[in-house]
Amino acid sequence: MHKLLKLFLLILGIYVLLKLPGLLFGLPVPSSLILLYLFFAAIVTILVMTTSDASANELFSPIIALLEEPARVRQRNTIFVILPLFAALITYLAVRPDSEGVVGFRSVHPAPPAVIEAYGQTYDLGTLENPLRSLESSEPERFRSYVKEGGDIYFQNCFFCHGAKLDGRGHYAHALTPRPLTFQGSDTISQLQESYVFWRVVKGGPGLPKQAGPWASSMPAWEGILNEEEVWKVILFIYDYTGNKPRQWSH
Amino acid sequence: MGNRLDLSHHINSRSRAGLGIFFCPGVAVPLLLLLSILFLQVIPAHAFSAETQVAQVSSTVESGAVKAVEGVEVKDKASELIKSYKAGKSKRLKKGPPAPALEAKDYPVVEGVSPRVTVWLAAQMHLWFAAFVLAVPIFVLILEVIGMVTGDSRYDRTAYEFIRVSITAYSITAITGGLLLLSLVVFYPALMGYLSSVFGSTMLGYGLLFFIESITLYIYYYGWGIMNDGGGLKRLHLFVGLLLNMSGTALMFIANAWVTFMMSPAGVDKMGAFQGGVFAAINNHLWSPMNLHRFVANIAYGGSIVGAYAAYQYLSSKSQASRAHYDWMGYTASLIAIGALLPIPFAGYWLTAEIYSYSQQMGITLMGGVFGWLFIIQAVLIGALFLAANYYLWCGMGRAEGGNRYTGYIKYIAIVLVLSFLVWFTPHNIVLTASETSALGGQYHPWLKALGLMPAKNTAVNIMVIFTYISFLLYRRSGKASTVPWASTATAVEVGLFGAAILNIIFLGVYYGYYTDNVYKVVSSIPQVMTTLTVILLSLCIEWLIFRRAERAGGFTWGRMPDRSQYALVLIAVSFTWLMGLMGFVRSAIRQNWHVYSIMKDNSPEAYTPSIAYAARVVSFGTIVFMALIIFIFWLSSLGKGEENKV
The missing domain is CATH 1.10.760.10 (Cytochrome c-like domain)
Structure with a gap:
């Protein structure tokens, strides 16, 4: 299996795992934590996969090929259209008006007065x-x-x-x-x-x-x-x- | 004299400066500082003279406005204090005036300038540079000694290059220190007047020590080549380096006394009147933990900045020899940074525990209240530091032909590190959306809440430290092959020791953290740390026994690191800088609306806690400015190097 695919599947697997408590037991892992967990898991996986030049080249070779090979112009253009649209969708979902209200920064045990x-x-x-x-x-x-x-x-x-x-x-x-x-x-x-x-x-x-x-x-x-x-x-x-x-x- | 570094050309070119060095900022600013402090001694004599103080307190007492502590009427105490102060004055006791009760009009206004942001940025900039220039001479001296003992000229050359980087930074440290002092005098004269009434003698001592530090630094730096005879002069040079370090460390300890006095005042009565014993004020509740925390953190920070310098030079090197040199330099610097990084969480925990023990209010504000959210960022940044350090070591295995033997272990180390990080930055009080709050029935997640407590975090950080050490151990082994027949047995013992240590750390964290009296939660962190330190020391001994006569398995080929590993060094420096800025703000801000906690209230128009976002923006701006200045210093240092090479 190619390293890039491994990375993608690993992140997806962790995401599903973190969603399970919410789906099965009604005790969702907070989205703020899921974001942090996924970020660190992805970063560490990328670091492990790039400790040597050979390994780093293998990881990034599909991306480099997609960007550079003339024969892949159609795939490239398709990705260039899909990616911004995907980013726009995420942005829309994040900022659209809803009944959720703002995220609370509530401290259960705040500092007492002197x-x-x-x-x-x-x-x-x-x-x-x-x-x-x-x-x-x-x-x-x-x-x-x-x-x-x-x-x-x-x-x-x-x-x-x-x-x-x-x-x-x-x-x-x-x-x-x-x-x-x-x-x-x-x-x-x-x-x-x-x-x-x-x-x-x-x-x-x-x-x-x-x-x-x-x-x-x-x-x-x-x-x-x-x-x-x-x-x-x-x-x-x-x-x-x-x-x-x-x-x-x-x- | 194989290890002698020929810097005579360099010394000759520098010696032309002659007495000019006394007019450079490193000397001029201490003189200015000394003069300012002397001036400051005059301010209280007029603006804050005993009569003025008494008059102020008397008038506020009459109006019923004096509050020693929020919400407490202290009229009677104030009256008593005024009487005793007058009595003390008549008997020529060395007691000081009470802390002045200030009003908004007591804070000078400069149109368009925010006093808080000015002092904040000046202090932060000064601290960043000071941490760097105080730390570098410590490990420069150690490297110089190692170079002298081993006869390896690389140590001497690297030590000299380190001190050359710090010498430019030293001038900027002095300038920012002057800026800080001036901005304090301009915007907060009453506070400075009061502090000088308590710490006047130490302020004079500070100025004097600054002068000694400057002189010894210049002798140490400019005398490097001429005193490098490998004999008596070299020893004298080392002695000057020792004096430099002693004066620098003493300077930091004195400044720490002022800062910690503002958090946990001692040596004064409830109204802030100095009781005459300056050491009582110095040796306040938080002084020792702060000294230890800053001392260790400064070394790690200094190492990280020098590591970033080596990375900068490595990436811009055009020859293989130069890449090899800066690769080795970067490795040495990162080793210092990582080595000093390992005990920092424990030193930080001690400081925090002492803050809690001094004041429940300050302690909860720090980690459970409004600033608790910044600790999530702190945890992420510390995670970034550990990750970058491990990544650099993992990449370093590529330097050795035998590195392939150990690269297979990297993913397992990474899995443990990731799991530890997840525990490390899972907060107790979680950022929740309204629907999540509703689903969880409160602010805590029933499964994850246990990870938010300190026993879980102490357990995680100890395991992170052990596995970072294991990364280092595997890196070291990648360039060596053992010749002793019992090497595999010794390795098995090491593995057993690590396993036992990790089990012990987990047991201590889980049992004492969650199943016994609360008081053991804090106390159990000590045997956890001792376990970590013990297993690392034992492993080092075993490694030394295995490899002391080891053949090299191809050794290390310096200059063979991938460029991205150098960005890990830069990331370490940036993360440290940002972390220091954020946590420095938090440490200072937990006093809230007090200049001196519970004694001298901040009644300036800016006496409110800024939002977390605003604070993060100010600190981030400062970080960018500091890093820009550091890159400028690196560039200046490379100019000097070019001149040296030409000669």
């Missing part, structure tokens, strides 16, 4: 810690009771959106865009300090910085509904239930 004002006082998020966390080692029974209270608060307030399993699949979740965040897994709340979670609960979507799109969040600001102690308790619960530990830099 300090926040809530409950009539100022919290420095750089140094703020969950005041109940230390009980985990000093008074385990009391700690467990706070976790349980946090669970009650969660099921009275949060589970409608974040779900009974804390997986972001509550009753209302499917009506929301973007959907509520799951707390399961090792890549969400375990990445964050408790002070960060405190800020997100207390200030909600409206408290997000502009670059994080405060308009693209359904999270209410719980400041006027839960008191400070209740917020800390519910934070204890979501970490405990999901088996995660809050991020701590002092370790």
Whole structure:
């Protein structure tokens, strides 16, 4: 098989492979990633195929022949017509008006402010810690009771959106865009300090910085509904239930 | 004296310049800098004298406008500070004034000139050139020592050619440094006044070191031929080179102290008043990681620029001898660049971890917030660097007759590299269309999200480093044939070591990254790096044992590289330049609206974070200008070479 054909088939094969999760499981690999993956796969394949002159000549010889051989004038002219049309089609598909909307640059965990004002006082998020966390080692029974209270608060307030399993699949979740965040897994709340979670609960979507799109969040600001102690308790619960530990830099 | 390089004709022609060298930019600008710093010491005495500072703070306190940290009323603290400052002054303590609370009117305006872009481009241009001229003498000195010890004149000749390229760049470094200082003084006098109130003594030291660096550089360069006697004078020459490197590195460390102080201030109180210990301000939280990161990265960058120079000369060479020389030079430079590139991801990770540990806000802004998107570009550029480096090594196998024995492995190395890159640049927070967001039910892909976390990326980068080393190892082997009977056994041991190391790296990344307490995510990166370094060192030892008495399998025929391999060298230099510009912007911009984080607020009209697109345009423009200047320098260097050849 000719190298150029191999290259084409390889790229096509990778493209199909990347499209499969979307077609079979409804979990599409994002188009931005597909573009990057294909670009790098193509580049590396071309590099491997051009490490020696002989190999490079073999790869490019059909293209050079098409461009230079007088006998191939008809093929050449056909390609010269098709290529710009193909480019025009891709451009059209990329820029045509549709209902898709613009691509979102939404950061789920944007940078927090240095300090926040809530409950009539100022919290420095750089140094703020969950005041109940230390009980985990000093008074385990009391700690467990706070976790349980946090669970009650969660099921009275949060589970409608974040779900009974804390997986972001509550009753209302499917009506929301973007959907509520799951707390399961090792890549969400375990990445964050408790002070960060405190800020997100207390200030909600409206408290997000502009670059994080405060308009693209359904999270209410719980400041006027839960008191400070209740917020800390519910934070204890979501970490405990999901088996995660809050991020701590002092370790 | 087989290795003696005859440069006497060159020295003679240069010596006509006589004292003229003291009027070239490399010396004149340090003098200007010294004078400017002295001038700067005067500014605070008038514009920012203690009385003015106190008056300013007092007035703003009265109006309730002083905020130490966003949203925090600090009236009481400010009043206390003013009292203590006055008390301190009366007792002649060496405490400084608090950081001034600035307003828009405190920033001078020059019609039609953007202060931010001016300072940004001047700083970036200065950093690019400075990185180059600080790095080149380091490996020039090493090459000179190798040349002296081995008696191979190629090292000496190449070292001299490296330093000749950097000498023109040195003048431009000094000029851009002067431009940076002047633009800072013109547009941000209050900030400079405050910084000089903390770092005044180090600024004077900086000027002095700059002077020493200039003098030693000129002695090192112009004395190359005349001191090349292979004996005492040569040793003296090496000593001058050592002094040059020490002063250059010290300069960088001092400048790093100023920059990192602006990110993680130390040695001052909450209002920014200097507490009297300058070393506390220097040794702030980010100083050491920044020193290490910049030191290693500068060497890689210097190597890449010299590699681009060799590629330029290789492509324009008309004789086979010249192609052979520049092929060897390009190989040596790329070896330096690639060798220094390997530890950079780890040094960068340490710096980033320390930024997170200092400030959650800065850390998340850096990689999880608004600048997280730039890290996708960063990942792609680093991928390009590794690919170009590997491609150059793969092409290099064509230099040796025995290269065919190993070219079959290239595709397997490539497959591993591609898979690692895919992990390396898969973001946690993905750019999604609305329909993709809807289908995935959020911003994360349920299967790919694990690849977006640092444990996956650390695992990928360690494997990339190991396989890049394997490319190098196969390249080295392509020109040799072992004579020891146990070579195949030793090779099998090496393969076993690599296999064990990769399994260990994957285990550390997966287990500690995803199945244990979060704190191990960061910590597990250390044994991963140690595994990589250990296996590379062990392999080097085994290779040395196998091939120390090896016969050459045809050896390397220099000058037999395809032209496209030279473009890989150019790509490495351009990628490095662009990467430094982008990441330099991000590092500086995570302070957001603070001149000095949490202490001195930026209240200038341009105190907002520019869009990513705008920042990318400014950095790209700077990259193009820098590369144009570098090509100009290459051209100038080739002019000097022509003159040498004629003589």
